[in-house]
Amino acid sequence: xxxxxxxxxxxxxxxxxxxxxxxxxxxxxxxxxxxxxxxxxxxxxxxxxxxxxxxxxxxxxxxxxxxxxxxxxxxxxxxxxxxxxxxxxxxxxxxxxxxxxxxxxxxxxxxxxxxxxxxxxxxxxxxxxxxxxxxxxxxxxxxxxxxxxxxxxxxxxxxxxxxxxxxxxxxxxxxxxxxxxxxxxxxxxxxxxxxxxxxxxxxxxxxxxxxxxxxx
Numbered sequence: 001x002x003x004x005x006x007x008x009x010x011x012x013x014x015x016x017x018x019x020x021x022x023x024x025x026x027x028x029x030x031x032x033x034x035x036x037x038x039x040x041x042x043x044x045x046x047x048x049x050x051x052x053x054x055x056x057x058x059x060x061x062x063x064x065x066x067x068x069x070x071x072x073x074x075x076x077x078x079x080x081x082x083x084x085x086x087x088x089x090x091x092x093x094x095x096x097x098x099x100x101x102x103x104x105x106x107x108x109x110x111x112x113x114x115x116x117x118x119x120x121x122x123x124x125x126x127x128x129x130x131x132x133x134x135x136x137x138x139x140x141x142x143x144x145x146x147x148x149x150x151x152x153x154x155x156x157x158x159x160x161x162x163x164x165x166x167x168x169x170x171x172x173x174x175x176x177x178x179x180x181x182x183x184x185x186x187x188x189x190x191x192x193x194x195x196x197x198x199x200x201x202x203x204x205x206x207x208x209x210x211x212x213x214x215x216x
Contacts, residue, residue: 085204164192166192169194
């Protein structure tokens with residue numbers, strides 16, 4: 001059966017068969033570029049450097065559509081229970097990994113590290129909060145229940161657990177990161193994801209490794 005040709009505003013578009021052939025060709029080839037540094041003619045040797053660039057199918061699909069490491073992401077969350085993630089500066093990529101955990105039955109508690117205060121007191125103990133008095137009202141102190149314990153009590157019976165997702169975790173001290181890394185051992189149904197910085201692509205490491213704790 002001959003491949004059909006399509007037109008758009010008078011221009012002929014390539015057929016689906018041709019697009020598939022081009023995609024399979026680029027995904028299985030690699031290009032090499034040779035960079036030559038010129039030296040002077042006074043007996044100096046020339047330095048050659050070879051740069052090899054490999055092209056994969058993910059370069060044509062788009063980084064925000066398909067993630068081939070979602071399976072590894074899910075297994076690492078279950079194995080380490082607390083991860084430090086590094087996402088690209090433009091943002092948006094972490095949503096794919098968040099949705100994978102949501103599909104598995106996890107519920108989320110989103111917090112910002114800049115307004116977290118003492119993580120141990122805020123997440124696992126009754127803690128005081130002083131509202132703004134605007135200079136005229138008396139200074140009051142309100143007490144709130146532990147954030148993690150309160151959210152765990154509200155989980156539906158079919159929920160797999162609670163993910164504490166902390167943004168801007170790069171401002172936390174080493175002691176605060178160590179508590180977050182140990183939080184799943186105190187609350188077995190809790191998983192911790194801390195955004196500890198940025199990188200050129202989405203990557204993650206065990207939070208214990210970042211906080212300087214032993215793996216076991």
